[in-house]
Amino acid sequence: MPLPKINPETTAAWQELQHHHGHLCHIPMKKLFSEDANRAEKFHISWNDFLVDYSKNIITQETLDLLLKLTEEVQLKDAISKYFNGDAINATEKRAVLHTALRAPESAVINVDGENVVPEVYAVKNKIKAFTSEVIAGTRKGFTGKTFTDVVNIGIGGSDLGPAMVVEALKFYKNHLNVHFVSNVDGDHVNEVIKNLDPETTLFVVVSKTFTTQETLSNAETIRKWFLKSGKQEDVAKHFVAVSTNIKKVTEFGIDADNIFPMWDWVGGRFSLWSAVGLSIALAVGFENFDDLLKGANEMDEHFKSTEFNQNIPVVLALLSVWYNNFFGAETEALIPYSQYLNRLAPYLQQGTMESNGKYVDRNGNVVEYQTGTIIWGEPGTNSQHAFFQLIHQGTKLIPTDFIGFVKPLHGDWDHHDKLMSNFFAQTEALLNGKTGSQVQAEFDKMGVSSEEAKKLKPFKVFEGNKPTNSILIDKLSPKTLGSLIALYEHKIFVQGVIWNIYSFDQWGVELGKQLATSILDEINSGKVGNHDSSTSFLLKAFLAKK
């Protein structure tokens, strides 16, 4: 059954939210805090190792009630059950969307076209377990009998960003294997990666759902040629494995049928790290940790599926995001993990969020008249504080920000960790309260600044505050909590797509550029520039003349 197709602007809740916004946008959060000593008590959710405090938002109970009313009117409950039940909710590609099945327990029954997919999922998981255990233990060896020391993941987009983010995030849990990532078709990327590698001890994992992606096939081809300078054709089988739905293309590329880890068209690329696309993760941290990642995601799935919406973390975060995006006109959202391990989280979620919800046509085929999509960006704190936080504090744009932090450090360095987390708390407090003119004046008085000088400087030193933040405080960064965190954001994306009445699981917008690049490459190869706009022709001619 398809997803409901309700234009959110036609709901009563939407109209009421608009009216409510007109009133609330004049009330500073500080006032809301001063009026209610229990605000944080009211506006937080504790779940497993997660504490989500969303009290530092420009909301009241009425805002939440109206947003919850919106979920009823757009039939979110119904949409969630279709999502988990394997209905073909990716309607433009006629596919189910079942990354949740990849982390379901073995006893689950999830049907796609009348067939339970869970046994297949577990067959592939067992294959991942067997393969990765052999590589890690050193019983699977390279063509000269040496054990593997390095792994190269060759993929792009969802076949790169997820594994790369998780391998980095779980560095603390990793084993002796060095895992590298090659994604860009830029030859300098692949050549930089292979220049220090030993073909005798390196395993290559070619990851491409379609196995038609130019970047991945070019990189795989370049690496195979490089490998064949040392090994023979029959040695390729020992060093190259593939993850794909396109078994025919993988075999044509020359990868042994035994070395193919299948995936399915009901797994979207940007949600695929839970499948064999996560092979590099399982190699880096071992299968048990990979499995824990999946378990953490499954726990978040259960929370999302079965918790009342007012206590449901992905739903509440999605609603707050809609509140700012559609009623305050916020253009972007920042994501600031207070963990250096999570330095790839924002780029990873950029694909998840922006490829999914960057759509201007609704599920009825009409152009939307409201803003969809969220622009996500961010870097770990505290680095980001010394880079772009100035604009969040004193710029002209409203940038709702998620702070993600951990109670415990992994290396036990409490001195650093307390400093790190004091910055986390200080920033959210500063963004809420800002600094008033009288506070600035008191500082000037203390420093003995002359009244003339104080008058001049004061406007620059005042912070308005009233900048919304969510604080996501997690006990510890572990495979399990990471799995829950990623799944949280996946479901947030889904909820927003449902509300905006768009199809979140296709990505037609990336096709045009790919098509044009293919024909332009022919022109570059032949040296004959075809028909283009004058700028593109001019640039191509200049490139050909100079190269």
Ligand code: F6P
């Ligand atoms: O960028 C478009 C896209 O199709 C992504 O959705 C996908 O993650 C990426 O390309 C890679 O695709 P594939 O895994 O098929 O090589």
